[in-house]
Amino acid sequence: xxxxxxxxxxxxxxxxxxxxxxxxxxxxxxxxxxxxxxxxxxxxxxxxxxxxxxxxxxxxxxxxxxxxxxxxxxxxxxxxxxxxxxxxxxxxxxxxxxxxxxxxxxxxxxxxxxxxxxxxxxxxxxxxxxxxxxxxxxxxxxxxxxxxxxxxxxxxxxxxxxxxxxxxxxxxxxxxxxxxxxxxxxxxxxxxxxxxxxxxxxxxxxxxxxxxxxxxxxxxxxxxxxxxxxxxxxxxxxxxxxxxxxxxxxxxxxxxxxxxxxxxxxxxxxxxxxxxxxxxxxxxxxxxxxxxxxxxxxxxxxxxxxxxxxxxxxxxxxxxxxxxxxxxxxxxxxxxxxxxxxxxxxxxxxxxxxxxxxxxxxxxxxxxxxxxxxxxxxxxxxxxxxxxxxxxxxxxxxxxxxxxxxxxxxxxxxxxxxxxxxxxxxxxxxxxxxxxxxxxxxxxxxxxxxxxxxxxxxxxxx
Numbered sequence: 001x002x003x004x005x006x007x008x009x010x011x012x013x014x015x016x017x018x019x020x021x022x023x024x025x026x027x028x029x030x031x032x033x034x035x036x037x038x039x040x041x042x043x044x045x046x047x048x049x050x051x052x053x054x055x056x057x058x059x060x061x062x063x064x065x066x067x068x069x070x071x072x073x074x075x076x077x078x079x080x081x082x083x084x085x086x087x088x089x090x091x092x093x094x095x096x097x098x099x100x101x102x103x104x105x106x107x108x109x110x111x112x113x114x115x116x117x118x119x120x121x122x123x124x125x126x127x128x129x130x131x132x133x134x135x136x137x138x139x140x141x142x143x144x145x146x147x148x149x150x151x152x153x154x155x156x157x158x159x160x161x162x163x164x165x166x167x168x169x170x171x172x173x174x175x176x177x178x179x180x181x182x183x184x185x186x187x188x189x190x191x192x193x194x195x196x197x198x199x200x201x202x203x204x205x206x207x208x209x210x211x212x213x214x215x216x217x218x219x220x221x222x223x224x225x226x227x228x229x230x231x232x233x234x235x236x237x238x239x240x241x242x243x244x245x246x247x248x249x250x251x252x253x254x255x256x257x258x259x260x261x262x263x264x265x266x267x268x269x270x271x272x273x274x275x276x277x278x279x280x281x282x283x284x285x286x287x288x289x290x291x292x293x294x295x296x297x298x299x300x301x302x303x304x305x306x307x308x309x310x311x312x313x314x315x316x317x318x319x320x321x322x323x324x325x326x327x328x329x330x331x332x333x334x335x336x337x338x339x340x341x342x343x344x345x346x347x348x349x350x351x352x353x354x355x356x357x358x359x360x361x362x363x364x365x366x367x368x369x370x371x372x373x374x375x376x377x378x379x380x381x382x383x384x385x386x387x388x389x390x391x392x393x394x395x396x397x398x399x400x401x402x403x404x405x406x407x408x409x410x411x412x413x414x415x416x417x418x419x420x421x422x423x424x425x426x427x428x429x430x431x432x433x434x435x436x437x438x439x440x441x442x443x444x445x446x447x448x449x450x451x452x453x454x455x456x457x458x459x460x461x462x
Contacts, residue, residue, distance in 0.1 A: 016398065017410035018455045019081030019120075020074065020432065021366050023127040023171065025057045026419040028087060030064035034102035037093025039129035040139075040180075041422075044187035053425035060420045062440045067109060069442060073416060073433055075117040076444075077452045082119050083365060083412050084110065085127035085171065086156055088149075095131030096148045104159045111160045122365075122412075123160070124168040124223060125153050125210065128176055128187065128422075135188050140176060140199035146206035153210035161217030168293055168365070169210045172225040173203040174247060183318040185423050193321035197268035198276055204254055208284040223293030223365045224251050226353075227300045228345045232329045235304030239326030242267070243302050246320050256357050258286030267322030291409070292353065293365035296394075297337075299345035303329040335369045336428055341390060343397040350401035350408055361407050367394050368414035370421070370428040373445070382434050382445040391451065396460055413451060417442070 025041050045056035063070050074082050088095065090103035111121045126149065134145050153169070170176070179186035182196035211220040229244040231237055241263060249261045259282060260271045270276045305327045330340035346367070353362060369390040375383040391413060398411050418431035426437070432448040435441070453461055 015458075016395075016402070016408070017080040018077075018451075019079045019083060019122070019410060019412040020077060020416040020451075021083035021412045021414050022063070022085070022416050022419070023124070024085045024087035024090070025060070025127070025129045026415075026421070027061040027063040027070075027417055028090075029058060029060040029062045031058045033064060034090075034106075035093055035100040036087065036103060037089040037095075038132040039087070039089045040132055040135045040187035041129050043132050043135075044189050047189060050189060051423055051425045053427050055420065055425040057420045059440075061417045061435045063417070064106060066440065066442075067106070067113065070416070071110075071113040071117065073442060073444070073448075074114070074119060077432075077448070078455045080120060080455075081122050081410055081412060082114050083122040083124060083168070085124040085129075087129050088126065088152055089129060089131040091155060092131065092152055095134035095145075096151065099155055104156070107156070107160055111163050115163060120166075121160075121164055122166055122168065123156070123164060124171050125149075125156060126169065126176075126206075127171040128180075130188075139181070139188060139190075140202050140206075141181065141192075141195040142198075143202055143205070146202040146209055149206040150209035150213050154213040157214050157217040161214070165218045166221065166291065167214050167218050168221050168223045169207040169214075170203055171223045172295060173200065173207075173222075173251065174225055176203060178246070178319055178321075182321050191318065193318070194268070194270065196321065197271055200250060201271060201276055201281070204251065204285050205281055208281075208288045211288045212284070219290035221289055221291040221293050221363075222251075222255070223295055224248075225295040225297075225366075226252075226349055227296075227298070228348045228352075229300045229302060232301045232303035236302050236326060239304060239324050240302040242323035243300055243320055243326070246323065247300065252353075252356070254282055254285045255289055255292075256286070256360075258282045289360060291361045291363060292357070293363050294349065294353070295366035295414075296346045296349060296364060297335075297367065297369075298330065298339035299342050301329045301331070301340070303327050335390075336372055337370045337424075339370075341369065341393075343393040346394055347397040347401045347404075350398065350406040351404050354401070354404075354406035354408075358407075361409050363410040363412065364394075364398055364408065365412050366414035367391075367411065368430045370430050373418075373429050373434070377446065381443050382447075384445050384447045387432075387445070387447040388450045391447065391454070392460055395454065399460070 114121045177196045177199040184191040231240040245263045373382045377383045418429040418435045421428040434443040
């Protein structure tokens with residue numbers, strides 16, 4: 001098994017570790033089984049119109065009841081790593097207080113099953129499914145949520161920490177803060193820009209507090225969705241800077257430098273000092289990383305002009321509160337999410353991060369493509385050459401970044417299974433494996449077979 005914590009894996013020409021990733025609410029289902037409490041996504045999905053196809057995650061891929069099937073699929077790929085997330089309301093139904101041992105038992109079996117197959121478990125403690133009682137008490141804009149998150153982290157570490165070497169605290173806190181509390185298109189569906197910035201601070205604080213509780217149980221990282229921001233015309237400089245600040249530097253500057261960027265503070269003055277940001281908060285956040293997880297799908301091309309009208313390929317102004325008017329200008333080709341396919345952006349991002357933090361190991365913790373998956377092979381399985389091309393090109397971008405000196409230890413494809421794609425429901429398919437609606441039968445796609453071959457190859461395969 002590859003030791004992704006070893007500097008040897010980051011040497012140019014050395015073998016890149018491979019894995020796949022999933023998230024609890026997107027795959028597990030069984031949302032009322034074994035004492036699990038409601039999450040904000042259970043509540044949000046019940047709001048008419050909140051989910052594009054009117055669905056929810058109550059069944060998802062049924063992974064909670066089909067653990068052995070999924071372990072066989074992961075083992076069949078021969079990957080080094082499996083990144084999964086722990087559902088907080090499955091472990092602590094109220095978000096604090098009593099622990100549900102049956103929920104912990106599931107993750108205990110998952111970890112043991114991975115290790116039995118020679119696969120390193122990489123748990124993410126928070127992938128957006130906040131226990132509803134904590135949201136009822138104020139959610140991430142309230143400091144207490146960060147403190148409860150640290151308690152929850154300690155509970156999980158107490159059960160599986162003897163077999164886990166690396167932890168991710170949060171997945172994409174930008175989405176939690178700005179999609180959930182500013183734009184309102186993700187759970188909990190609030191549209192309060194000031195609360196979004198408060199949530200951002202408490203997410204970072206929660207990461208740091210949880211990291212303190214996890215330190216004896218392994219290396220601690222955070223997973224950020226980062227974007228290269230490219231200015232499309234000369235009038236877009238201010239907008240591009242604001243987008244970069246909110247998307248990237250709001251998170252990287254506190255983590256790497258212990259401060260919020262000046263332009264962020266000008267947009268959100270309550271981040272300048274108390275009562276929100278208390279003495280010592282940013283000292284805890286700074287230097288709290290042993291590794292950085294990078295989720296990459298597309299660049300942000302920012303152009304001056306009228307504000308966006310919305311849509312899957314254009315983010316409305318509510319996503320970036322305080323930014324001057326602008327529009328996104330993605331180019332073709334695009335995925336069915338409307339996201340531009342541009343592997344050069346991943347290479348640029350990784351090289352730039354390595355220059356900002358030369359001693360911080362990185363992993364590409366998510367990368368993949370939603371495609372229409374309409375083409376079928378003779379046996380009825382999905383033939384997805386476009387997804388294979390996407391993965392090949394982006395793995396190539398990682399290899400070029402490593403050759404340029406970026407300390408990238410692993411590449412994880414998003415995702416193992418077609419699943420509940422948040423506000424899009426089941427309309428968008430990212431998986432290497434199709435999940436047949438109704439039966440939940442797993443049907444590997446051509447990309448699954450290609451990725452399994454890639455895992456064992458010395459270089460990129462056709």
